[in-house]
Structures are given as structure tokens and as C-alpha cells.
Amino acid sequence: MDTTIKAPTAKRTRVSGIERSVQIMDLLSELGHPVSAYEIAKTVGAPVSTIYAIVEELQSRELLTRGPDNAIWLGPRLLRYGLAYEARMDLLGEAKHEMVRLARETGETVQVCFRDNGYMVVVAMVDGVGHFRISSDVGTRVPLNWTASGRLLLGHLPSDERRAAFGEYSKPSPTGLAETNADLLSEQAGRDFNERLAVQLGASEFSVACIASPIRDEAGACSATISIVLSEAKAKNNLETYADAVRGSAEAIERSLGRVQR
Numbered sequence: 001m002d003t004t005i006k007a008p009t010a011k012r013t014r015v016s017g018i019e020r021s022v023q024i025m026d027l028l029s030e031l032g033h034p035v036s037a038y039e040i041a042k043t044v045g046a047p048v049s050t051i052y053a054i055v056e057e058l059q060s061r062e063l064l065t066r067g068p069d070n071a072i073w074l075g076p077r078l079l080r081y082g083l084a085y086e087a088r089m090d091l092l093g094e095a096k097h098e099m100v101r102l103a104r105e106t107g108e109t110v111q112v113c114f115r116d117n118g119y120m121v122v123v124a125m126v127d128g129v130g131h132f133r134i135s136s137d138v139g140t141r142v143p144l145n146w147t148a149s150g151r152l153l154l155g156h157l158p159s160d161e162r163r164a165a166f167g168e169y170s171k172p173s174p175t176g177l178a179e180t181n182a183d184l185l186s187e188q189a190g191r192d193f194n195e196r197l198a199v200q201l202g203a204s205e206f207s208v209a210c211i212a213s214p215i216r217d218e219a220g221a222c223s224a225t226i227s228i229v230l231s232e233a234k235a236k237n238n239l240e241t242y243a244d245a246v247r248g249s250a251e252a253i254e255r256s257l258g259r260v261q262r
Contacts, residue, residue: 020046022052022205024064025074034071036182091215091224092124094256099126101225102249106242108230110249112215114223115153118169120144126214128230145170145185146178148198148212149225154186155193155214156221161184178203193222196250197243201232211251226250 023044024138042050045230055072057239058064062077078228095112103110113120119141144150145166156160166189167182192198193214200210210228228242235242 015046017054017057018049020044021058021063022059024072025078026053027050028072028074028085028141031064032139034067034073036071040072041163050055061134064109091253091258095215095224095253096124096126097136097224098249098253099124100257102228102245103128105229106228107247108228108242111149111227111229112227113147113149113153113227114233115144115150116141118165120147120153120225123224130213136215143171143178144167146173146200146203147227148192148200148210149227151185151189151192151200152198152214152222152225154222155189156216159186159190162189173203175202175206177201196247199235199239199243201235207232210247211235211239211246213246214251215250 002116016123023046024040025041028096029045037055038048040055041048043222044051049120056066059066059075062075063074064075067073092112097113099110103126106128110126110128111122112124114123120143122138122140124198125138128168142150144154154165157165163186166185170178170182170185172180174180179188189198196213198210198212200212202208208229209232210227212225214222215224217223226246228246230242
């Protein structure tokens with residue numbers, strides 16, 4: 001009788017074509033610029049032949065496009081899906097009206113932001129009338145610990161969940177001023193959410209401030225934020241006025257959606 005002990009055979013896992021497609025589109029949206037199919041394969045850890053085949057399939061359906069240099073980018077069909085999704089988002093529709101009003105009242109840039117896993121994403125923006133300009137635009141994604149809005153988007157969670165999220169997602173900012181300690185971030189996020197106000201000064205960009213307030217859903221969780229983005233000097237000189245204005249806008253959006261909060 002053969003008593004040789006055989007090593008267990010490693011279970012092979014097969015990544016579906018749908019999952020690879022999502023990986024490709026996620027990568028492109030994160031990078032923010034076209035890349036080659038080879039670079040995509042190398043980054044997601046897939047065979048080049050597999051990525052080529054999926055890219056060809058998605059390109060034929062206008063979900064991806066190729067540039068003159070054969071670099072891959074997102075396709076025009078995705079815009080249709082995005083617009084259809086946006087049309088059903090009552091929150092964003094109502095928020096846009098309030099964004100315009102707030103931008104006119106303050107003269108500053110106003111943003112609405114959502115959470116995308118470990119990132120804060122700018123989903124809508126109205127420019128201010130002044131000379132001050134910021135580098136972010138719709139679609140900008142930054143780590144949650146860099147911004148006032150990022151803290152608020154986690155602020156409603158239980159403290160242990162906030163701590164775990166900040167521990168996983170926090171990254172040093174270009175200015176070196178963004179807090180990365182998960183315990184401190186968790187405590188501050190909870191306090192900011194309860195006070196309905198978060199302020200960030202120069203953490204993600206030098207001389208840029210963000211004053212944000214949470215837009216809460218029916219359960220009282222932070223589903224989005226509205227924020228004023230302005231120069232750090234102006235924020236420091238008139239913080240109370242800007243804070244009252246952004247809080248008022250968040251409450252106005254909640255009321256327009258029928259969300260009566262305690």
C-alpha cells in the first residue's frame with residue numbers, strides 16, 4: 001500500500017470576465033488618464049492575453065476607447081449610464097440648487113462629496129466668483145483623512161468602525177499636515193459629525209481650507225457632504241460666518257428631501 005503523503009493541490013481560482021472588466025474601469029478611474037493594455041494587465045495581475053480580449057470586447061460596446069497611441073480609456077457609453085444614475089439621485093438634484101445659492105451668497109467654491117470606500121469623491125461643484133481657484137474638480141478622489149468632508153463621511157459610524165476605516169485608508173498628504181493617527185481621526189470625526197461641522201486647513205493643499213457639513217439620510221447617517229472651499233486666510237478670518245452658511249445649506253437640503261432630523 002502506498003503510504004506517501006501527497007501535498008494538497010492548491011485550489012485554482014478563476015476571475016470572471018465581469019470582475020476583470022470592473023478592475024479595468026476602476027483602475028482607469030483611479031489613475032485619471034489612459035494607459036496601455038500591458039500596463040493594465042501588470043497592475044491588476046492578469047494575463048496580457050486576457051486583458052487584450054476583455055478590452056476588445058468592451059471597446060466594441062463603447063465602454064472603453066483607444067487613443068491614437070492605443071492607450072485605453074473609458075468609453076462614451078459610461079457617460080450615458082452615469083447621467084441616467086444621476087437623474088435618479090434626488091439628493092444630488094436638490095443639492096445642486098443649494099450649491100448655486102451658497103456659492104452666490106459666499107462668493108466661494110462649493111462642492112458636494114460622496115464616499116467611495118477609502119476615498120472622498122467630488123460629485124458636483126459650483127465655482128466661486130473670486131480669483132481664488134482650487135485644483136480639484138468633479139471626479140477628484142482623495143483619501144478620507146485629508147479633508148473635512150472625509151471625516152464627516154465616517155463620522156456617523158460607531159467608534160470602532162471609524163477607527164478601523166481610518167486605520168485601513170489613511171495616507172500622508174502632500175502637505176504632510178493631514179492627520180494619519182486612526183484613534184485621533186476617529187475621535188475627531190465623531191465630534192465633527194455631532195457638531196455638524198468639520199474644518200480642514202491646508203491638509204491636502206497648501207493655503208486651501210475646506211469647511212463642510214454632513215447631509216444626513218433618513219437614518220441619520222452621513223450620505224454626502226456640502227462644503228465651501230476657499231483660501232486658508234479667508235477661512236480663518238471669517239470662520240463662524242462660513243460655518244453657519246454651510247450648516248444652513250446642509251439642513252436646507254435635508255428639509256427639501258423630507259429628512260426631518262432630531
